[in-house]
Amino acid sequence: MTLGTRPPAAARVRSTAHRLRALRHHRFRRFLVGQSTSLLGSGMNTIATTFAVLRLPGGGADAVGVVMAARILAVLAVLLLGGVLADRIGPRAVMLTADALRFASQGALAVLLLTHSARVCEAVVLAVVLGIGEGGFGPGLTALVPDLVPADELADANSLLQITQAVASVAGPGLAGVLIAVSDAGTVVAVDAVSYGVSVLALAGLPLSRSAAPRRGLLTELGRGWQEFTSRTWLWVTTLHISLFNFALWAPFLVLGPALAQQRLGGAGAWGLVLALYGIGSIAGGLALLGRNPGRALAWSVAASAGWAIPAAALAVRMPLAWVAAAALLAGAGAAVCSTLVTTVIQRDVPAEVRGRIGAFDSLGAFALGPLGLALAGPVSGAVGAERLLGLGALWQLTAVGVVLALPSVRRHDAR
Known part of the structure; x- marks a missing residue:
C-alpha cells in the first residue's frame, strides 16, 4: 500500500455511507419507517382478504373477484382528485388522510372478521374505502419525496x-400465510390496519408540506395538470409505453402464468418461486442503483423495461422452471431500475406546483388498461394459445422499447 492510499475497508465504508446518504435526513428516515411498515401490511392484505372472503357466507371465487375489482376501480376513480388535492393543500395532508382511511377500513374489516359478523357486501364497501385511500396516497408520494x-x-x-x-412484496405474503395458519385471516387484516396506523404517526410527525397551487376550480386545475403532462413528449410517451405493456404483456403473464405453472412447472409452489425471485430481483435492482446518478436516466429506465419480456418469453418457448425463475429475477431487477429512474426524472423535471397531478395522470395512464388486459387474457389465449399470446406480448415489449428509445425526447433527455 502506498502512502496516502485509503485502506480498502475505509473505502468500502465510505462507499456504503454514500449509497445510504438519503438516510442522513431525519424526515426521510421517519417517512421510510412508516412507508415500509404500511407496505408490509399491504403485502399481507391481498392473501388475508382473499381467504377471509372465501370463508364468508355467500363467499367464493366470484365474491373475491368482486371485492378486488371494487378496490381497483376505487383507486382509479380517485387518482386524479388525489393529484389535485396534493397540489392544492400539500401532499402530506392528503397522504395523512388517505392512510387514516386505510386504517379505518382495515380496522373495521378486522373487527367484523374477528367477531364473525362480516358479510360480503360489507367487505365490498370497505374495499372501496381502502381503494379510495390508496388512490389518494399515490400522487402524494410522488410529490412528497422531493420535500424530504x-x-x-x-x-x-x-x-x-x-x-x-420489493421486500414487502416477498415477505408480506409469506408472513400472512404463517399468521393465517396459526390464527385466522381477521388477525392478519388487523395487523394490516396497525401498519397503516404506524404510517399515520410517521406522516403526522413531518412538517406541513407547502401548498404550491392556487385554488381554482377542479376542472381548471385538472386542465392545467393535463397541459403540463401532454407538453412533455417524453412523459406521455413513457406513460403510454407502460400502459400498453400492462395490457399486452403483464396482464396475460399474471393470468396465464399460474395456469402454465400448474400444467408443466410443478403447480402453485413453482409459481410462488417465480414471483419470489421477481421480488428478489427488484431488491437487487434497487440496491444496484444506490449511490448512482446515471446520465440519460430516462433512456436507462426505458431500456430496463425490456426485462419484463424475459419471463413471458421463457414461458412461451416452454423453458423449464429454473430458466423461468431466472428470467423473473432479471425482470424484477429491470422493474426496479425502470420504476426508480422514471420516478426520479419526474420529480426533478416537473414543477413542484403540479407534481401531484402529473403523478396522478402518470399512474392512471399506466394502469388504466390493466383490468381490461386481465379480463381479455383468458378468452384471447383460448383462441390463439397461451404460449403464443405470451410470445406476442414479449415481442411487443421489445419492439416498443426500441421505438421509444428512438425518440430524441427520450433518448437525449437528461434531468440531472
Missing part, C-alpha cells in the same frame, strides 16, 4: 423506497 431530501439524492431515496416495496 435534496434533489441530488432523489435517486437514492427512490431506490430505498423501491427496495422496501
Whole structure:
C-alpha cells in the first residue's frame, strides 16, 4: 500500500455511507419507517382478504373477484382528485388522510372478521374505502419525496423506497400465510390496519408540506395538470409505453402464468418461486442503483423495461422452471431500475406546483388498461394459445422499447 492510499475497508465504508446518504435526513428516515411498515401490511392484505372472503357466507371465487375489482376501480376513480388535492393543500395532508382511511377500513374489516359478523357486501364497501385511500396516497408520494431530501439524492431515496416495496412484496405474503395458519385471516387484516396506523404517526410527525397551487376550480386545475403532462413528449410517451405493456404483456403473464405453472412447472409452489425471485430481483435492482446518478436516466429506465419480456418469453418457448425463475429475477431487477429512474426524472423535471397531478395522470395512464388486459387474457389465449399470446406480448415489449428509445425526447433527455 502506498502512502496516502485509503485502506480498502475505509473505502468500502465510505462507499456504503454514500449509497445510504438519503438516510442522513431525519424526515426521510421517519417517512421510510412508516412507508415500509404500511407496505408490509399491504403485502399481507391481498392473501388475508382473499381467504377471509372465501370463508364468508355467500363467499367464493366470484365474491373475491368482486371485492378486488371494487378496490381497483376505487383507486382509479380517485387518482386524479388525489393529484389535485396534493397540489392544492400539500401532499402530506392528503397522504395523512388517505392512510387514516386505510386504517379505518382495515380496522373495521378486522373487527367484523374477528367477531364473525362480516358479510360480503360489507367487505365490498370497505374495499372501496381502502381503494379510495390508496388512490389518494399515490400522487402524494410522488410529490412528497422531493420535500424530504435534496434533489441530488432523489435517486437514492427512490431506490430505498423501491427496495422496501420489493421486500414487502416477498415477505408480506409469506408472513400472512404463517399468521393465517396459526390464527385466522381477521388477525392478519388487523395487523394490516396497525401498519397503516404506524404510517399515520410517521406522516403526522413531518412538517406541513407547502401548498404550491392556487385554488381554482377542479376542472381548471385538472386542465392545467393535463397541459403540463401532454407538453412533455417524453412523459406521455413513457406513460403510454407502460400502459400498453400492462395490457399486452403483464396482464396475460399474471393470468396465464399460474395456469402454465400448474400444467408443466410443478403447480402453485413453482409459481410462488417465480414471483419470489421477481421480488428478489427488484431488491437487487434497487440496491444496484444506490449511490448512482446515471446520465440519460430516462433512456436507462426505458431500456430496463425490456426485462419484463424475459419471463413471458421463457414461458412461451416452454423453458423449464429454473430458466423461468431466472428470467423473473432479471425482470424484477429491470422493474426496479425502470420504476426508480422514471420516478426520479419526474420529480426533478416537473414543477413542484403540479407534481401531484402529473403523478396522478402518470399512474392512471399506466394502469388504466390493466383490468381490461386481465379480463381479455383468458378468452384471447383460448383462441390463439397461451404460449403464443405470451410470445406476442414479449415481442411487443421489445419492439416498443426500441421505438421509444428512438425518440430524441427520450433518448437525449437528461434531468440531472
